[in-house]
Amino acid sequence: xxxxxxxxxxRKQRRRSADQLTVFSSQVGxxxxxxxxxxxxxxxxxxxxxxxxxxxxxxxxxAAGAYWKGNVTADYVQIAGKVEGNVAAxxxxxxxxxxxxxxxxSAPVVAMAEGALYEGAISRPRNTQVTRYSERRDPDTTKLPx
Amino acid sequence: MSQRRSLDHLRKVPTILGRExxxxxxxxxxxxYVVHGRVEGNCDLDxxxxxGPDCLWVGNITADTVIVKGRVEGGIHAHFKIEVRPSARxxxxxxxxxxxxxxxxxxxxxxxxxxxxxxxxxxxxx
Numbered sequence: 001x002x003x004x005x006x007x008x009x010x011r012k013q014r015r016r017s018a019d020q021l022t023v024f025s026s027q028v029g030x031x032x033x034x035x036x037x038x039x040x041x042x043x044x045x046x047x048x049x050x051x052x053x054x055x056x057x058x059x060x061x062x063a064a065g066a067y068w069k070g071n072v073t074a075d076y077v078q079i080a081g082k083v084e085g086n087v088a089a090x091x092x093x094x095x096x097x098x099x100x101x102x103x104x105x106s107a108p109v110v111a112m113a114e115g116a117l118y119e120g121a122i123s124r125p126r127n128t129q130v131t132r133y134s135e136r137r138d139p140d141t142t143k144l145p146x
Numbered sequence: 147m148s149q150r151r152s153l154d155h156l157r158k159v160p161t162i163l164g165r166e167x168x169x170x171x172x173x174x175x176x177x178x179y180v181v182h183g184r185v186e187g188n189c190d191l192d193x194x195x196x197x198g199p200d201c202l203w204v205g206n207i208t209a210d211t212v213i214v215k216g217r218v219e220g221g222i223h224a225h226f227k228i229e230v231r232p233s234a235r236x237x238x239x240x241x242x243x244x245x246x247x248x249x250x251x252x253x254x255x256x257x258x259x260x261x262x263x264x265x266x267x268x269x270x271x272x
Contacts, residue, residue, distance in 0.1 A: 025166070
């Protein structure tokens with residue numbers, strides 16, 4: 001591999017916000033149901049079910065198969081599961097190809113993969129930048145740390 | 147390798163609530179849990195629940211096995227065993243077939259009369 005190519009590849013692998021997440025301070029496993037208000041700091045990896053509202057200082061990653069009913073507010077939100085409610089992020093929202101969202105999205109940057117479904121509006125706090133992309137990464141490399 | 151403590155058998159923990167989590171509500175599920183943050187509410191779990199040393203739990207706890215290292219204000223009911231470690235502070239009643247209390251733990255409340263109580267001194271460092 002030539003050197004410029006190597007750097008180009010490196011740059012690409014750091015573009016998604018999830019590339020910068022290595023360790024999650026909180027995880028919600030499959031088969032767990034949280035019913036209530038989730039607040040606090042840190043990064044959250046959710047594979048189970050949450051019913052309620054959240055206000056989180058940090059990242060929220062909803063894995064494929066996860067279900068969230070309620071409003072999500074966080075710094076960064078990545079959705080691969082199902083959400084019924086409004087999603088607000090202070091920096092970025094990413095919908096991957098498996099995402100299903102019923103509700104409004106509001107963030108300065110919204111990135112949507114081809115195949116993501118959403119019903120609702122994208123509100124624009126200050127000219128929301130909507131990026132549409134098709135998933136070219138190998139599913140194995142997009143896998144998050146367990 | 148020792149096998150007597152409940153944590154020695156713990157293989158996988160799919161749900162972890164971190165230090166800076168504040169959760170108000172109900173938790174239900176069927177696997178193992180570790181909580182380090184603050185929880186207000188009740189839980190009903192099929193699995194092991196570990197309450198970390200910095201945790202404050204206000205509410206009633208029901209699980210198969212409960213290991214307490216932090217603070218709990220509320221009753222604890224275990225289907226199998228309750229382990230109270232030296233750093234634990236519990237304000238509430240305990241009920242379960244087996245209750246193990248370490249020297250140094252603070253317990254304000256009653257232990258149900260039909261449980262077998264073991265007292266132990268913590269000699270492990272972890």
